[in-house]
Amino acid sequence: MADLDPPLGVAQAIAARAGPGEQVEAYVIRARETEVSVLRGDVESLTVAEQAGVGVRVVHDGRQGYAWAGSLEPTVLDETLAEARDNARFAARDEWQGVATPAEANSVEPPTLALWRDELGAVPTTAKVDLALALEAATAAADPRIRGVESATYQDAALDAAVANSLGVEASTRRTSCSCGAVALARDGTETRTGYGFSVGRSPDELEVETAAHDAARRAARLLGAVQPPSQRLPVVLDPLVTGSLLAIIGGALNGESVLKGRSMFAGRAGEVVAATDVTLVDDPTDAHARGAAPYDAEGVPTRRTALLTDGVLDGFLQNVYTGRRCGAGTTGSAVPASRLHPASAHAHSPCAPGRATPRRSSRH
Secondary structure (H helix, E strand, O other): OOOOOOHHHHHHHHHOOOOOOEEEEEEEEEEEEEEEEEEOOEEEEEEEEEEEEEEEEEEEOOEEEEEEEOOOOHHHHHHHHHHHHHHHHOOOOOOOOOOOOHHHHOOOOOOOOOOOOOHHHHOOHHHHHHHHHHHHHHHHHOOOOEEEEEEEEEEEEEEEEEEEEOOOOEEEEEEEEEEEEEEEEEEEOOEEEEEEEEEEEOOHHHOOHHHHHHHHHHHHHOOOOOOOOOOOOOOOOOOHHHHHHHHHHHHHHOEHHHHHOOOOOOOOOOOOEOOOOOOOEEEOOOOOOOOOOOOEOOOOOEOOOEEEEEOOEEOOOEOOHHHHHHHOOOOOOOOOOOHHHOOHHHOOOOOOOOOOOOOOOOOOO
């Protein structure tokens, strides 16, 4: 198997090596990334890199082992499968462990999503550098109170990913993503404040450089002269970045694994009113405009729109195959791979609402 084989072919070949009574799953990625950072009109750092990785999961007699490698060389693949098998020997037996079955993978139709942009590969690196430089200049000029730009960056990634298991479940996806961001420094006398602005898309022509620059400058300048108010009850309008941080905390508690481990304040409260009646929260990886949109999750199960809160009522939780089986709710197609398998700039598989369920991994390491 050559390193240039498509990710699905690599995953299928590994899954086909399952032994008697053994379940094997392989998740394979190949990505090309660009990262640019500029400072004071010059390039501070520039990285153009290609990387690949594989995560192998083996389940035998209810015992699960996992291993990861950052190469698709044949000898490395052999070693990774052997390590996953060895790790399974030291894991505790769990009757709910197992890879996705065809019935679970065929429970819903996968969404049709246009996540790949050929034009990203046609953009020269010099144009990406120019975009970062333009962002820095626009941020500095956005407000007279801006005295400097702490950082201005551009990132992109083209990702091919595939998963296959020994029960016949397989899926693949391709996606591109790019982003730019700036941190502005606003100063008034001896007081200095910072603000962040960004824009995301799937190709550079979808990025809104002026908007990112304006947001960074506005967030920095509006903090000048800010003081801590006295404690009181009053309506609060949150900045979208603050709202996102708040949702990340809440999203973690709406994860099936958090519920099973007793780490969620929502455990056992499905069907109850847990928020204001005008609050509705949905996890929707089928929205092509979302940064983490994807047709399949990391176990080869089709993604779907999942209601978490409706008019303040707790509808349920995000589940992968393991958590869905154990709690009896079934998977919601919300599994994500181990973090090492995704380039940070690829915005991979973390749909717009946070708190995606993570495949259960066991290892003696």
